[in-house]
Amino acid sequence: MSVPKTWRGEKYRYRLEAVKCTGCGKTYMPARAVCPECGSRDFEDIKLPAEGKIVTYSMVHVGPAQMQFEVPYAVAIIELENGLRLTTQIVDTQNKELKIGQKVRMVFRKIQEDGKTGVIGYGYKAMLAE
Amino acid sequence: MRDVAVIGVGNTKFGELWEYSLRDLFVEAALKALDDAGVDMIDSIYVGTMSSGMFVDQEHIGALVADYVGKKHVPALRVESACASGGFAFRQGLIEVAGGFSDIVLVGGVEKMTDTEDATFALSSAADQDNESYFGATFPALYAMIARAHMHKYGTTRDQLAAVSVKNHNNGSLNPDAQFGRKITIEAVKKSVMVAEPLTILDCSPVTDGAACAVICPLEMAGKFKKKPIKVIGTGVATDTIALHSREDITTLKAVQLSADRAYQMAGKKPGDIDLAEVHDCFTIAEIVVTEELGFAEKGKGGLLVEEGKTALDGEIPINTSGGLKSKGHPVGATGIAQVAEIVRQLRGEAGERQIDNPKVGLTQNMGGSGASSVTHIFEVV
Ligand SMILES: [Zn+2]
Numbered sequence: 001m002s003v004p005k006t007w008r009g010e011k012y013r014y015r016l017e018a019v020k021c022t023g024c025g026k027t028y029m030p031a032r033a034v035c036p037e038c039g040s041r042d043f044e045d046i047k048l049p050a051e052g053k054i055v056t057y058s059m060v061h062v063g064p065a066q067m068q069f070e071v072p073y074a075v076a077i078i079e080l081e082n083g084l085r086l087t088t089q090i091v092d093t094q095n096k097e098l099k100i101g102q103k104v105r106m107v108f109r110k111i112q113e114d115g116k117t118g119v120i121g122y123g124y125k126a127m128l129a130e
Numbered sequence: 131m132r133d134v135a136v137i138g139v140g141n142t143k144f145g146e147l148w149e150y151s152l153r154d155l156f157v158e159a160a161l162k163a164l165d166d167a168g169v170d171m172i173d174s175i176y177v178g179t180m181s182s183g184m185f186v187d188q189e190h191i192g193a194l195v196a197d198y199v200g201k202k203h204v205p206a207l208r209v210e211s212a213c214a215s216g217g218f219a220f221r222q223g224l225i226e227v228a229g230g231f232s233d234i235v236l237v238g239g240v241e242k243m244t245d246t247e248d249a250t251f252a253l254s255s256a257a258d259q260d261n262e263s264y265f266g267a268t269f270p271a272l273y274a275m276i277a278r279a280h281m282h283k284y285g286t287t288r289d290q291l292a293a294v295s296v297k298n299h300n301n302g303s304l305n306p307d308a309q310f311g312r313k314i315t316i317e318a319v320k321k322s323v324m325v326a327e328p329l330t331i332l333d334c335s336p337v338t339d340g341a342a343c344a345v346i347c348p349l350e351m352a353g354k355f356k357k358k359p360i361k362v363i364g365t366g367v368a369t370d371t372i373a374l375h376s377r378e379d380i381t382t383l384k385a386v387q388l389s390a391d392r393a394y395q396m397a398g399k400k401p402g403d404i405d406l407a408e409v410h411d412c413f414t415i416a417e418i419v420v421t422e423e424l425g426f427a428e429k430g431k432g433g434l435l436v437e438e439g440k441t442a443l444d445g446e447i448p449i450n451t452s453g454g455l456k457s458k459g460h461p462v463g464a465t466g467i468a469q470v471a472e473i474v475r476q477l478r479g480e481a482g483e484r485q486i487d488n489p490k491v492g493l494t495q496n497m498g499g500s501g502a503s504s505v506t507h508i509f510e511v512v
Pocket of ligand 1: 021022023024025026035036037038039040
């Protein structure tokens with residue numbers, strides 16, 4: 001992970017900052033230059049809601065090398081209250097049954113590290129709300 | 131636009147081929163395809179490879195294979211669309227011949243996957259690296275999420291997923307080039323090592339070394355060569371969002387549907403006109419969804435289609451007679467061309483023990499990532 005690359009992602013990964021198309025109202029995270037729905041190039045900055053629900057999920061038992069220490073971990077597609085969807089892990093799922101439609105809240109967590117001395121990547125994960 | 135035919139096909143054995151390098155693989159498949167066609171002179175080469183850089187630290191694959199196939203100074207270009215690189219390479223060759231720029235073109239695909247420690251990481255670069263892979267979504271996890279959503283929405287069962295693997299291993303047991311040519315059971319699939327719930331290792335295509343090639347030329351020239359020419363009657367490609375979560379419906383592979391619609395339209399064919407198909411079963415759920423998008427089953431009924439045996443060798447629409455990616459193996463860049471090789475052999479009547487009864491029209495479907503790109507071709511006996 002390069003330092004500038006990590007830095008470029010801070011806005012959305014750390015703070016859930018996104019953009020809303022002024023043409024059709026659809027939201028995007030990370031920000032885009034063109035709206036694929038209506039073609040508009042005009043966006044306003046918004047902050048995403050932290051509440052959402054599980055659209056679909058999987059418990060991962062074989063991870064990439066840099067995440068193998070966490071297996072099994074839950075990965076899900078989350079739909080936030082404003083309709084935006086994202087992919088992330090669900091934390092603290094031990095002995096809990098996951099279900100489609102379950103409510104979650106986004107939290108700030110360490111995502112991965114680049115060896116013992118490299119950049120630590122942070123970002124959002126989801127936590128079961130009930 | 132000129133009509134185009136396939137006049138030669140060839141492939142290596144698929145598997146963990148420790149004694150072969152990337153160039154060895156490609157050259158073996160290329161020479162077999164050229165010999166199958168009985169041609170020596172070619173006008174150009176297109177080669178599909180997904181990630182030779184990450185797998186074997188080698189880019190500039192077009193020049194490399196032209197050199198080692200022994201065709202000095204011939205135009206050669208590498209084509210990349212993740213796991214659909216081979217299918218897209220075929221289409222680029224087709225366009226070049228149809229457009230009159232070249233007569234005889236060698237189209238191929240290759241992947242050397244077992245020289246690297248972490249093939250999973252290289253494969254994850256076909257997903258949205260910043261917004262999926264970074265957060266721990268592996269490829270099996272993405273397809274597992276499609277499976278979970280499909281099971282929830284349509285009642286697709288665990289056994290139906292496993293049935294895809296059982297069928298493809300049955301077919302692969304009749305293919306001497308297959309990586310895992312042994313039969314398995316539904317129970318074995320369900321009890322094998324868990325990868326990403328609900329998918330086990332026997333729901334996943336393997337890591338494979340291999341190459342496949344085809345030789346194409348204008349249909350009007352095709353009668354001069356050794357083998358019965360097989361006409362390419364339809365081609366279609368489409369893309370979709372790179373991230374799975376950006377799609378309106380997680381259970382639909384829109385790029386597959388659109389690539390098929392475009393190929394059907396060009397060919398003037400309907401799903402019911404297709405006698406057999408090779409489709410992209412990178413995971414068991416993928417074959418189920420793809421058969422729906424290709425119009426072989428109603429939306430949501432793909433699981434039933436395989437469970438009822440309709441896609442078996444003796445079924446009404448045999449799918450993946452070669453063993454598919456699951457049993458034959460999935461050297462990612464080679465897969466799209468290996469599918470073409472299987473359809474050509476079936477349409478020629480050269481498929482040996484797995485030959486189906488007198489097919490006239492065959493279809494190939496090859497996709498990249500979680501379905502962010504798809505390419506479909508339709509072939510017919512002349
Ligand atoms: Zn818009």
